[in-house]
Amino acid sequence: MWSEIEKKILTEILDELIPANPAKKIPSAGQLGVASFIFEVASNSPKLQENIKLVLTWVISKADKISPHLVREIELIHPNAFGSLITETYKGYYSRPDIRKKLYLSEKAVHPFGYEVKSESDEYLKELTDAVRSRGTVYRDPTGGRR
Amino acid sequence: MNNEPVDVLIIGAGASGAAIAWSLLETKMRILCLEQGTHLSDKDFPSRRNDYELSRYAEFSCDPNVRKLKQDYPINSNNSSITPVNWNGVGGSTINFLAHWPRMRPSDFRTKTLDGVGDDWPVDYYDLEPFYEMNDRNVGVSGLNGNPAYPEYTVPYPPIPIGILGQTLAKGFNKLGWHWWPSDVAIVSKDDNGRQKCVNAGTCDLGCAAGAKGGANFTYWPILENAGVELRTDSRVREIQVDKVSGLAKGVLYHGSDGQLHHQKAELIIMACNGVGTPRLLLNSKSDLFPDGLANNSGLVGKNLMFHPLTGVAGVFDKPMRGHEGPMACSILSQEFYESDSSRGFIRGYGLHSGRSTTPMTYALGGYGIDNPIPWGDEHREIMDNIYPYLAGLTIVTEDLPEEHNCVTLDDELKDSDGIPAPKITYKVSENTKAMIKHGEDRAAEVLLAAGAKKILSKNDDKVWWRAGWHQMGTCRMGHDPTKSVVNGWGRSHDVKNLFIVDGSIFVTAGAVNPTSTIQALALYIGDQIKKNIGTLFD
Ligand SMILES: Cc1cc2nc3c(=O)[nH]c(=O)nc-3n(C[C@H](O)[C@H](O)[C@H](O)COP(=O)(O)OP(=O)(O)OC[C@H]3O[C@@H](n4cnc5c(N)ncnc54)[C@H](O)[C@@H]3O)c2cc1C
Ligand code: SF4
Numbered sequence: 018m019w020s021e022i023e024k025k026i027l028t029e030i031l032d033e034l035i036p037a038n039p040a041k042k043i044p045s046a047g048q049l050g051v052a053s054f055i056f057e058v059a060s061n062s063p064k065l066q067e068n069i070k071l072v073l074t075w076v077i078s079k080a081d082k083i084s085p086h087l088v089r090e091i092e093l094i095h096p097n098a099f100g101s102l103i104t105e106t107y108k109g110y111y112s113r114p115d116i117r118k119k120l121y122l123s124e125k126a127v128h129p130f131g132y133e134v135k136s137e138s139d140e141y142l143k144e145l146t147d148a149v150r151s152r153g154t155v156y157r158d159p160t161g162g163r164r
Numbered sequence: 165m166n167n168e169p170v171d172v173l174i175i176g177a178g179a180s181g182a183a184i185a186w187s188l189l190e191t192k193m194r195i196l197c198l199e200q201g202t203h204l205s206d207k208d209f210p211s212r213r214n215d216y217e218l219s220r221y222a223e224f225s226c227d228p229n230v231r232k233l234k235q236d237y238p239i240n241s242n243n244s245s246i247t248p249v250n251w252n253g254v255g256g257s258t259i260n261f262l263a264h265w266p267r268m269r270p271s272d273f274r275t276k277t278l279d280g281v282g283d284d285w286p287v288d289y290y291d292l293e294p295f296y297e298m299n300d301r302n303v304g305v306s307g308l309n310g311n312p313a314y315p316e317y318t319v320p321y322p323p324i325p326i327g328i329l330g331q332t333l334a335k336g337f338n339k340l341g342w343h344w345w346p347s348d349v350a351i352v353s354k355d356d357n358g359r360q361k362c363v364n365a366g367t368c369d370l371g372c373a374a375g376a377k378g379g380a381n382f383t384y385w386p387i388l389e390n391a392g393v394e395l396r397t398d399s400r401v402r403e404i405q406v407d408k409v410s411g412l413a414k415g416v417l418y419h420g421s422d423g424q425l426h427h428q429k430a431e432l433i434i435m436a437c438n439g440v441g442t443p444r445l446l447l448n449s450k451s452d453l454f455p456d457g458l459a460n461n462s463g464l465v466g467k468n469l470m471f472h473p474l475t476g477v478a479g480v481f482d483k484p485m486r487g488h489e490g491p492m493a494c495s496i497l498s499q500e501f502y503e504s505d506s507s508r509g510f511i512r513g514y515g516l517h518s519g520r521s522t523t524p525m526t527y528a529l530g531g532y533g534i535d536n537p538i539p540w541g542d543e544h545r546e547i548m549d550n551i552y553p554y555l556a557g558l559t560i561v562t563e564d565l566p567e568e569h570n571c572v573t574l575d576d577e578l579k580d581s582d583g584i585p586a587p588k589i590t591y592k593v594s595e596n597t598k599a600m601i602k603h604g605e606d607r608a609a610e611v612l613l614a615a616g617a618k619k620i621l622s623k624n625d626d627k628v629w630w631r632a633g634w635h636q637m638g639t640c641r642m643g644h645d646p647t648k649s650v651v652n653g654w655g656r657s658h659d660v661k662n663l664f665i666v667d668g669s670i671f672v673t674a675g676a677v678n679p680t681s682t683i684q685a686l687a688l689y690i691g692d693q694i695k696k697n698i699g700t701l702f703d
Binding site for chain 1: 211212221271310312314346373
């Protein structure tokens, strides 16, 4: 379905869309293998398949090296196809457990365990809200407090 | 399928349908609820899957035009600046709602008297107060007592954590001397009644697999089904029929789970299909007696549609705000700018809601309600590494005023899978709302800076969030005058004496708070009125 050259080009485009951050050891979208995610989704979506083909065919006919400038050109010339590529790239990248972990999220499903968040103590909440209470009520009661 | 006549037929198993069924339980009447969607068990909720976030853009999107499930009806929003979002199934939109639970305030029921806009409601805050309390207990509400923005009331459970994000913003509000308070939430902060306390997973829009969130699927429906209320799912009502002689509603035509069209008779019909579904069904129920749609002698069915137009402003702080931890919408709420003040250049007001942040995927794809992806390339890296984790935001939730040109009508071409015309939304954000939004953006920036934000991110483009049609109100408003309202002061149609409406469509004005605590309190109030007037109900 997808040729080796198409796979290679898509991976290089993905590296431009979400670059790596070597200092934080965060890989780029291409390095992470998001291309496989996109091909997988495209295998169930003729529209996405068409869009990816359009982008790749255009790129292959234009150049053999991917640069930010070239990616910007795709965005201008094929905005809709590029838009769906962006959406799937972000979905593929951020659904990866390893990336979620780098951004402080749970790697796995969030239920049943969720996150541990400490409740504020009664004293602390009182201290925080004292100033609000001390200013008194802040609503209008047209019934004059019918109760 | 057994279509024996019933005493009470409720259409829609969402927030209001469930609440009124509960209220009517003690009458021992035979109650049937027809619901176009199905039951979902907590095991079906996506947050138990590793790839849970993907479902937000597919089968668990809040937008029925994205989900396109069998039970969904399409909505034509081409002529609207906001698109309605919902869930169709047992629990209704409380399946994916975010459980933020503020009440309306006393002035909300008297906008005409106080500010010369909208209309006064036929009920006031104190009529609803006992029903707010009753409902809070049934639903399981957590919060901090003593909020000076309301007449005094007691919240059943202690507050959920407001988190670093809430604490940081609260200090900003305190510095400016502005009101704020931990949000009331329909989420249990303690294990109780077989429900697990909130585990801070932050996926409230994906159903709440913990059962902590007070969706009607977890609160009212288990009790109702145990008590013998019949819930017929996969059953979409096509039309309500009236008796030509008596002018009373005699029953409904509905598409059942067997794919066939059925007739169901009932003595009393209660509509609970929400602010879009109810006018849609009434407009589709035309007859010689009601050529413009059932119960529409006033011509107001579908008119005066109100949302809560909203936008957001975020601040970038110097420590991580951990905004993905905790219920999505609920941390703190400021009502400093809620009441009218003529010096501000608009009438009525707005709330500043501190939601928490969304997950990286949702943020990268444009955040909740927006869906315009953030930039790609180096800028993307910079945003996700150095901005996203440090964000705390405020949402400006404005009061929408009723305007007849904002409306739900029937689409001439678009239809659902049963061939029923889809609703068409015509809606424009008013100049008053635009002025509120601008004021709110400036105030939000001010408080974020006071709280220590290093940088402010704001859209500043005069546009409100597109997928923020969470609250749908006003399209069958209540009132004393049959020429100016669709139902009376206790939800009964002025034109058809055995037809009631209990969902958000009967709101007269919208307030600037999330509506569901008021929708359910109102449904319980109407149930109470039905019981009190049972002897003369159809007179
Ligand atoms: C993403 C999201 C977030 C939200 N967050 C909040 C929040 O934080 N706080 C808050 O107060 N509110 C929130 N809301 C709004 C809240 O969910 C609604 O106000 C509330 O559910 C409305 O109650 P209802 O009974 O009017 O309608 P719903 O709960 O929507 O129920 C209507 C039911 O009627 C059924 N129905 C419609 N037509 C037919 C028909 N023809 N035949 C059979 N069945 C039919 C539908 O399938 C549905 O189940 C949110 C909503 C969404 C979508
Ligand atoms: S954050 Fe709490 S309420 Fe929301 S889904 Fe998780 S457990 Fe449920």
